[in-house]
Amino acid sequence: MHIVVCVKQVHDPEVAPALFTINEATNAVVSVAGLAQVISPYDEQAIEAALRMKDKKPDTKITVLTIGAASAREVLKHALSMGADEAILVNISAGVLLDSYATAKFLHEAVNKIGSFDLILAGRQSADLDAGVVGNGLAELLHIPAITFAKRIEVVESKVVVDRVVDNGSEKIETTLPALITVSNEIGAARKPNLRETMRASRKPTQSWTQADLSKEPMEATEELIKLFIPKKEKHCEFLAGTSAAEQASLLVRKLRDARLI
Amino acid sequence: MTGDTKSKSILVIAEVVDKALAPITFELLSLASKLAEQSGGQVGAIVFDNQETTRRALIAAGADHIFYQENESSVDADVLTAAIVQTIANNAFEAILFGHNAFGSDLAPRVAFRSSGSIATNCESTSFEGGYFVGKRVCYGGKARGIVRLRKNPAVITVRSGSAAPAEQDSGRAGVETPIKADFSVARSQLVDRQSEDLRGLRLETAKIVIAGGRGLGGPEGFKVLESVAQKLGAAVGASRVACDLGWCSPSMQIGLTGKTIIPDLYIAVGISGASQHMAGCAAARTIVAINTDPDAPIFMDANIGIVGDYKELLPKIVEEIGRLNS
Numbered sequence A: 001m002h003i004v005v006c007v008k009q010v011h012d013p014e015v016a017p018a019l020f021t022i023n024e025a026t027n028a029v030v031s032v033a034g035l036a037q038v039i040s041p042y043d044e045q046a047i048e049a050a051l052r053m054k055d056k057k058p059d060t061k062i063t064v065l066t067i068g069a070a071s072a073r074e075v076l077k078h079a080l081s082m083g084a085d086e087a088i089l090v091n092i093s094a095g096v097l098l099d100s101y102a103t104a105k106f107l108h109e110a111v112n113k114i115g116s117f118d119l120i121l122a123g124r125q126s127a128d129l130d131a132g133v134v135g136n137g138l139a140e141l142l143h144i145p146a147i148t149f150a151k152r153i154e155v156v157e158s159k160v161v162v163d164r165v166v167d168n169g170s171e172k173i174e175t176t177l178p179a180l181i182t183v184s185n186e187i188g189a190a191r192k193p194n195l196r197e198t199m200r201a202s203r204k205p206t207q208s209w210t211q212a213d214l215s216k217e218p219m220e221a222t223e224e225l226i227k228l229f230i231p232k233k234e235k236h237c238e239f240l241a242g243t244s245a246a247e248q249a250s251l252l253v254r255k256l257r258d259a260r261l262i
Numbered sequence B: 001m002t003g004d005t006k007s008k009s010i011l012v013i014a015e016v017v018d019k020a021l022a023p024i025t026f027e028l029l030s031l032a033s034k035l036a037e038q039s040g041g042q043v044g045a046i047v048f049d050n051q052e053t054t055r056r057a058l059i060a061a062g063a064d065h066i067f068y069q070e071n072e073s074s075v076d077a078d079v080l081t082a083a084i085v086q087t088i089a090n091n092a093f094e095a096i097l098f099g100h101n102a103f104g105s106d107l108a109p110r111v112a113f114r115s116s117g118s119i120a121t122n123c124e125s126t127s128f129e130g131g132y133f134v135g136k137r138v139c140y141g142g143k144a145r146g147i148v149r150l151r152k153n154p155a156v157i158t159v160r161s162g163s164a165a166p167a168e169q170d171s172g173r174a175g176v177e178t179p180i181k182a183d184f185s186v187a188r189s190q191l192v193d194r195q196s197e198d199l200r201g202l203r204l205e206t207a208k209i210v211i212a213g214g215r216g217l218g219g220p221e222g223f224k225v226l227e228s229v230a231q232k233l234g235a236a237v238g239a240s241r242v243a244c245d246l247g248w249c250s251p252s253m254q255i256g257l258t259g260k261t262i263i264p265d266l267y268i269a270v271g272i273s274g275a276s277q278h279m280a281g282c283a284a285a286r287t288i289v290a291i292n293t294d295p296d297a298p299i300f301m302d303a304n305i306g307i308v309g310d311y312k313e314l315l316p317k318i319v320e321e322i323g324r325l326n327s
Helices: A041-056 A070-082 A100-114 A134-142 A195-201 A245-258 B023-039 B052-060 B077-091 B102-114 B221-233 B241-245 B311-326
Strands: A002-007 A009-011 A037-039 A061-068 A086-091 A119-123 A146-156 A159-166 A169-176 A179-183 A206-210 A223-229 B008-013 B040-047 B065-069 B093-099 B118-129 B132-139 B144-150 B155-159 B176-180 B189-196 B209-213 B236-239 B266-270 B287-292 B305-308
Touching: A002 A041, A002 A070, A002 A100, A002 A134, A009 A070, A037 A041, A037 A070, A041 A061, A041 A070, A041 A119, A041 A146, A041 A179, A061 A070, A061 A100, A070 A086, A070 A195, A070 A206, A086 A100, A100 A134, A100 B102, A119 A134, A134 A146, A134 A179, A134 B102, A146 A169, A146 B077, A146 B102, A159 A179, A159 B102, A223 B118, A245 B287, A245 B305, A245 B311, B008 B023, B008 B077, B023 B040, B023 B093, B023 B118, B023 B155, B040 B052, B040 B077, B052 B065, B065 B077, B077 B093, B077 B102, B077 B176, B093 B102, B093 B118, B102 B118, B102 B155, B118 B144, B132 B155, B144 B155, B209 B221, B221 B236, B221 B266, B221 B311, B236 B241, B287 B311
Parallel strands: A002 A061, A002 A119, A061 A086, A086 A206, A119 A179, A146 A179, B008 B040, B008 B093, B040 B065, B065 B176, B093 B155, B118 B155, B209 B236, B209 B266, B266 B287, B287 B305
Antiparallel strands: A009 A037, A146 A159, A159 A169, A169 B189, A223 B144, B118 B132, B132 B144
16 A cells, blocks of 8 residues: 655744744744744644554555655655655745645645555644645545545555544544545654664655656646734733632632623 | 626535534624625525525525525535535635534635635635735634735635624525535545534533633543533533643544634633643633643733632632532
8 A cells, every 4th residue: 555645844833932923024934043843743643644554554655745945854854764665855945835726736746746646644734824725625636535634544455444523523434545634633642753764764765856847837826825923912911819729719709700700 | 707896796605513503604694794795796605404494594694595405415525515616606606605613624625626716714804805805814823813815716715713793683684595406426435424422511612601621630530620610600611632632531622723713701721831722712712711830821821810820729619619609
């Protein structure tokens, strides 16, 4: 079985708020010291989902695919060190912001160039733009079925059975391969890169493609980011005094009662 | 055609849960009516349900034209996508509004790509400016907002709950009703099983008071303590993503960017650090009370009332106090 996992490099979503700033002239996050570039956590969990399938069926091949600047090689290295087999970077200039259509189109062409695959996995959304569009968009372009928000994936012969998170519950859905599945955080924590795979990572096949290797047609941006900003917080927190829990509880309950909130 | 002066109609994708229209549908209708006023078009609504009461409610809430599924209902994404795409094409809808939940987030990208339109998800407001539909998105884990101009119609927009007041009902309104037939042959997947959470107590989305716990609870037993307070207050119980991912509580209790968005009158956050990911789901609450042992926790930047302390000592005292007041 061949699984292609689409991953993205993002600014560390767990960064302290003080280090997260936006240049409002360029509508971009400012790369300051201390703001690391990491693999988008949902995509890391998609790799984990692929590795769990490989744990069961060791002849599974996992190819990780990313679009990004040269720095995105780091997320490929991370994926290979977790246990993926091959990696492909579609290299674009740093600072180029692709909209979801252009991203899906690039991935579509890259997947066509890869050739055969059984399953494509991606995180449910990227941890920077939080759009959640590219996965299903790619499936549309490839004309393959898509199942979103997976928390468990099992391949049974030529079918894939997915437990997915829905509003107030879960669904079990099955479809035939090839298919695309987006992975939700409920799938569980991703494994850490291990020593054995890290040692092997530099010898695993890694390719770098450019736009010229893929599309010949220009991509028209359909989603135009006209302003990116950090919303202002206007709240002021009133800390309750009181030296004991009983005192604080009494103050709080009285306050809430006075405000007719309880 | 985009950016022109032609009138543009809006299609709302209605949601039916337990035979009734979901609250988000009324918010979408309210946004659609405002957009239609600006774009000079009409408001349509598509609903995968054939109850007459549903159609009447949609018209009363502002829909001019209802497209309802008359054959048996389906939850298959391919079937629903095909029906929506067909309805858009047949009636030249130029903006499509979905709720930003599992249902809408799953279907919206499919509809946008198959209709060759453009898309903005996770929006907290929408507008029509200079001939284009525009969405204000929540992004970077809730830390930032992005204003996106959709340059190609149909402009598909998913809207977070709480983005608008629900549409007012006017039972005197008139509307056109058009039956549609879903084509089940396009389904490529099969639903094997569906599990609904046994929701003890109140629904998070509609509760006036919500108490939620995070990593600081220290374990699943912390939620038992929250439940005891919730019972006293008539509150619903929620959780941060960390608490859900650790398996301390059900994923459907998650509040935040990838969980539910709630706007209660009172939100009590217990042992929740207040990452922007979480605040994206609750920052609009009227009053936020934060209980945390760490005085530097970011939650206090979003809270109206803060208590630095151990919830294990505080919550039982709070239950006692409420009991005293009520007696």
